Amino acid sequence: MFVSLNWLKQYVNIDNITPEELAERITRSGIEVEGIERIAPESTNVVVGYVESCEQHPNADKLNLCQINVGTETYQIICGAPNIAQGQKIAAALPGARLPGGMKIKKAKLRGVESNGMVCSLQELGIDEKFVPKEFAEGIFVFPEDTEVGTPVAELLNLDDVILELGLTPNRADAMSMLGVAYEVAAILNKEVNLPDEAYPTSDSKAADFVQVKVEDGELNPYYGAYVIENVKIAPSPLWMRNYLIAAGIRPINNVVDITNYVLLVYGQPLHAFDYDKVATKEIIVRTANEGETMQTLDDQERTLKGDELVITNGKEPIALAGVMGGANSEVSNQTTTVLLEAAYFDSRAIRRSSKHHNLRSEASSRYEKGIDPNRVKKAGAYAARLLAEYAGGTVAEGVVEFDELDRQEKKVELDTTSVNARLGTAISDEEIASILTRLQFHFEQTNSQFTVSIPTRRGDISLFEDMLEEIARIYGYDNIPYTLPEGEAFAGKLTTKQYLKRQLKQYLQGAGLMETITYSLTSKARTEMLVSPEVKEQSVHAVALKMPMSEEHSHLRISLLPELVDTLSYNVARKQDNLGYFEFGRVFLSEEEQTTEQPTETARLAGAITGMWMEQPWQQEKKPVDFYVVKGIVEGIFAQLDLEPAFQQAQVDGYHPGRTATVSHNGRAVGVVGQLHPTVQKAYDLKETYVFDLDAAYLMDQYKEEPSFRTVPRHPSVTRDIALVVDETAHAGDIQRTIKESGGELVQQVQIFDVYQGEHMETGKKSIAYTVLYQDPTRTLTDEEVEASYNSIMEAVKAVHGAELRS
Amino acid sequence: MREKLEALQAEAIEKVQQADNLQSLQDVRVAYLGKKGPITEVLRGMGKLSPEERPVIGELANKVREAIATALDNKKNLLEEAALNEQLQKEAIDVTLPGRPVKTGGPHLLTSIIEEVEDLFLGMGFEIKEGPEVETDYFNFEALNLPQDHPARDMQDTFYITDHLLLRTQTSPVQARTMREYNGDKAIKMICPGIVYRRDSDDATHSHQFTQIEGLLIDKNVRMSDLKGVLLEFSRKLFGADREIRLRPSFFPFTEPSVEVDVTCKVCDGKGCNVCKHTGWIEILGAGMVHSNVLRMSGYDPEEYSGFAFGMGVERIAMLKYGVDDIRHFYTNDVRFLSQYHKA
Numbered sequence A: 001m002f003v004s005l006n007w008l009k010q011y012v013n014i015d016n017i018t019p020e021e022l023a024e025r026i027t028r029s030g031i032e033v034e035g036i037e038r039i040a041p042e043s044t045n046v047v048v049g050y051v052e053s054c055e056q057h058p059n060a061d062k063l064n065l066c067q068i069n070v071g072t073e074t075y076q077i078i079c080g081a082p083n084i085a086q087g088q089k090i091a092a093a094l095p096g097a098r099l100p101g102g103m104k105i106k107k108a109k110l111r112g113v114e115s116n117g118m119v120c121s122l123q124e125l126g127i128d129e130k131f132v133p134k135e136f137a138e139g140i141f142v143f144p145e146d147t148e149v150g151t152p153v154a155e156l157l158n159l160d161d162v163i164l165e166l167g168l169t170p171n172r173a174d175a176m177s178m179l180g181v182a183y184e185v186a187a188i189l190n191k192e193v194n195l196p197d198e199a200y201p202t203s204d205s206k207a208a209d210f211v212q213v214k215v216e217d218g219e220l221n222p223y224y225g226a227y228v229i230e231n232v233k234i235a236p237s238p239l240w241m242r243n244y245l246i247a248a249g250i251r252p253i254n255n256v257v258d259i260t261n262y263v264l265l266v267y268g269q270p271l272h273a274f275d276y277d278k279v280a281t282k283e284i285i286v287r288t289a290n291e292g293e294t295m296q297t298l299d300d301q302e303r304t305l306k307g308d309e310l311v312i313t314n315g316k317e318p319i320a321l322a323g324v325m326g327g328a329n330s331e332v333s334n335q336t337t338t339v340l341l342e343a344a345y346f347d348s349r350a351i352r353r354s355s356k357h358h359n360l361r362s363e364a365s366s367r368y369e370k371g372i373d374p375n376r377v378k379k380a381g382a383y384a385a386r387l388l389a390e391y392a393g394g395t396v397a398e399g400v401v402e403f404d405e406l407d408r409q410e411k412k413v414e415l416d417t418t419s420v421n422a423r424l425g426t427a428i429s430d431e432e433i434a435s436i437l438t439r440l441q442f443h444f445e446q447t448n449s450q451f452t453v454s455i456p457t458r459r460g461d462i463s464l465f466e467d468m469l470e471e472i473a474r475i476y477g478y479d480n481i482p483y484t485l486p487e488g489e490a491f492a493g494k495l496t497t498k499q500y501l502k503r504q505l506k507q508y509l510q511g512a513g514l515m516e517t518i519t520y521s522l523t524s525k526a527r528t529e530m531l532v533s534p535e536v537k538e539q540s541v542h543a544v545a546l547k548m549p550m551s552e553e554h555s556h557l558r559i560s561l562l563p564e565l566v567d568t569l570s571y572n573v574a575r576k577q578d579n580l581g582y583f584e585f586g587r588v589f590l591s592e593e594e595q596t597t598e599q600p601t602e603t604a605r606l607a608g609a610i611t612g613m614w615m616e617q618p619w620q621q622e623k624k625p626v627d628f629y630v631v632k633g634i635v636e637g638i639f640a641q642l643d644l645e646p647a648f649q650q651a652q653v654d655g656y657h658p659g660r661t662a663t664v665s666h667n668g669r670a671v672g673v674v675g676q677l678h679p680t681v682q683k684a685y686d687l688k689e690t691y692v693f694d695l696d697a698a699y700l701m702d703q704y705k706e707e708p709s710f711r712t713v714p715r716h717p718s719v720t721r722d723i724a725l726v727v728d729e730t731a732h733a734g735d736i737q738r739t740i741k742e743s744g745g746e747l748v749q750q751v752q753i754f755d756v757y758q759g760e761h762m763e764t765g766k767k768s769i770a771y772t773v774l775y776q777d778p779t780r781t782l783t784d785e786e787v788e789a790s791y792n793s794i795m796e797a798v799k800a801v802h803g804a805e806l807r808s
Numbered sequence B: 001m002r003e004k005l006e007a008l009q010a011e012a013i014e015k016v017q018q019a020d021n022l023q024s025l026q027d028v029r030v031a032y033l034g035k036k037g038p039i040t041e042v043l044r045g046m047g048k049l050s051p052e053e054r055p056v057i058g059e060l061a062n063k064v065r066e067a068i069a070t071a072l073d074n075k076k077n078l079l080e081e082a083a084l085n086e087q088l089q090k091e092a093i094d095v096t097l098p099g100r101p102v103k104t105g106g107p108h109l110l111t112s113i114i115e116e117v118e119d120l121f122l123g124m125g126f127e128i129k130e131g132p133e134v135e136t137d138y139f140n141f142e143a144l145n146l147p148q149d150h151p152a153r154d155m156q157d158t159f160y161i162t163d164h165l166l167l168r169t170q171t172s173p174v175q176a177r178t179m180r181e182y183n184g185d186k187a188i189k190m191i192c193p194g195i196v197y198r199r200d201s202d203d204a205t206h207s208h209q210f211t212q213i214e215g216l217l218i219d220k221n222v223r224m225s226d227l228k229g230v231l232l233e234f235s236r237k238l239f240g241a242d243r244e245i246r247l248r249p250s251f252f253p254f255t256e257p258s259v260e261v262d263v264t265c266k267v268c269d270g271k272g273c274n275v276c277k278h279t280g281w282i283e284i285l286g287a288g289m290v291h292s293n294v295l296r297m298s299g300y301d302p303e304e305y306s307g308f309a310f311g312m313g314v315e316r317i318a319m320l321k322y323g324v325d326d327i328r329h330f331y332t333n334d335v336r337f338l339s340q341y342h343k344a
């Protein structure tokens, strides 16, 4: 909402406050002033001049030599505008004048002839081109004949005005009118509001002879008032009215349309002017549209109605989309002589629906949608009739043809000083509350500290105690509320185990050299089909689709973190960052269907991706690219953080290198995958060898046992035995390790691999793996016999299960 | 004999001094103190001496032997030290060459801010709650006093999945869920950080995905002044001890009164600069007293309980605190951006 301060002055006294101070006061007490704009702050020494004569310049075809009378003196000015003519009243910038944009006017010689000033166009005076009437668009502006010569132009064209731009929250629909803003400013400054006089003269005609009004649904349209104004002469509206419309950001059109817009801005009440002769049927019927019915709106759009819009009809066809926009078939034109003026109250939800359906927002619909004041409908209609009589030569027929089921009752809210103070933490007195209510111009009855407040219908946002609480607080001033701390029981907060673990895991990964990333949850459908962990895929899940995505790139919710994470690597590699280690701890969204009506399962996953050199020390010529075991080590570390034991199983997984990938499981349950990206995937992302992991973090964190029981510190020495085995080169070291552990008995505490060898001195197709077995019993020293017995059963088992031989 | 011994001592000590390595020193030791050495020889010839002389010469011979041994030991220590020094000299390296880098990663800037805010509120006795990102219309809007057709729904453009399922536009549904969980008869002190979504085209200041932290305190006798107190404490801990805050009236459907909260600009100390658009203040969060409809819908009796809620955009806080100029940086994950905010 743009508020012209010159206009506002008509309704409330703001003489003793600067625009900046006023803006600050308004912002601090309820409505944000988003901007303070001056129309043309620099137009000085520009006055109305009378063109006494206008002849062609002796040395130039396209220039005119004019004598301009400005009252006290006559100036010779050369003007190049094509539309200048003798007898006009024009804007003359005299020597010493400054124009917007910094132009200074000086005496000058043009083609040998002296010129003492400049005749200005509206654009040169700082008025936005879009508001300049067509006839003056290519030349100078011509004032009405009765304009007084010598008057400063700034005054006439409202160039000295200051415009406040209000950022209105949806509850403050009352401030979508000059009167609403006047009430607000009056409350803040403790002033009176001067209301316009709506009385108008009537003719001998009777409105009821011209038209009948029928409303089908009194819920959707509780009030409809039709005024008839005859003998209208379409012409430009008065300059001051045009100025105010321009200040409010509305393009002036003609007196009739401008008056409806002007009144809309004063009262916040939308009005519509029909050309009575075009309505043709002497009948207005307000009804719900028929499905498939068509009409052309004033913006020249053909609209097919959906069937739940409210339309104004002439009994045959729609002549307006109610509360949103008029129809082209009944539009006021230069030939219009009789105007049918509509002042109506439409249900906000109905207007909201049709405006949304047709994606059509207008000054009218934006006010109806948020709710208008039922007590201003008739006032606005009357005021418009008055202005049509005054500025369009109209004669107003007697009476208003109405449908009226409108509730105009004021709501009552009960208030007491104790509750106000208890909720705000203040010590406001009864008198202060009474004074605030008076400033707001809310009527009330008071018994000591008990108030019954009648809420003016212009404030449709107020209906409850806390609404009044806000009114009191904002006028009292939030700065005047003290700082206190809550009186409730105080205790220290604590992270839950999972919140703690999440932080712990992130810290571990950072310590391990990975950088945390956060990527978008919305991704493309194609990406939801990539790099999905096998145990997720097995559940035959789908990525949830948005109903109306903004782009294909962000149309589905992710079911894996990896596609975006790998894309992030790709983005960085493209920017010459070759060595990267990233992880993300985030949610995926698992659903049984793509189009789902159920909330998907949201579950935390932990994924990482590493590419390039893992370790580098240039001057020592050390370079170690990331490999499978780096990433596997990180995954093992994640399990260690949670006191869990992972198991790895070689696997074929879509998108992964078939020989360098393992599924990860815990206690027999699949929980993720670790491995190298398939070379084709790497190529698609423009990546070199890249290793990733992807784990079901939610499940793993669930397995964490909060209080690990105390483990006795061993007091007795341990015994180690090394076992070097020769096996087939395809044998898996981990499998053998498991066999050793399982067959060695309870005394085996740990089995570690310390050497893997293949090559010289080795039979082809064979390799050697060496293990260290650690034996321990915390309660006693072990005997050689027990260790020997265990060793023997291990050897038997590995021979039987893996065909292993002792390496000689 | 006495003279002979004294001469031997002088001679041996001179040889010790002359020895310049451990081997020649060992040779001296063998030559003078060995079984075939001159001192042993002297002692062997003691039988020829008179009984009076015998103990005297014996004592002298031992003294000479000890003196030589001490000289040998001292010299040996010296030589060993020299040898070690020489060895260490050879082991010298160029300490100006660069060290072996220790590779560490770091947290995302948003995580750092979230954890900082979490820790501040944990310290004030708040707990941390989470909730689903795919929400029902009910919890995202209706339970927060935003019925169907409410004009304020336009404030937030929503990604819908079905007519009743959507991507949450705010973390407030977690508040509604928590209130329900607490059954209307317990005090609540919680914050809920989380990802939210709006139908916005991504540009320098808009992102279709962003992060919020909201807080809720419900108890008997909660006052607006408590909200001011808690937010002042929070702002000072997050932005600096000398910060001030101010409240401006605003509108949120789930609070009444509703306010926007500004903190004094740290760039200009409240004097006015480009960052704060010459106002001296920077908006950091929205807040208000929980609307009675919200309390009632979630099972709390507004006659008995009252509360306040507040919410902030984490990206905005990060942008203010660290001067980040484009919200897209948080989601592009350019390593050159990420690594600016930790020591790697």
Ligand SMILES: [Zn+2]
Residues within 6 Å of the ligand: B265, B266, B267, B268, B269, B270, B271, B272, B273, B274, B275, B276, B277, B278, B280, B281
């Ligand atoms: Zn500043």
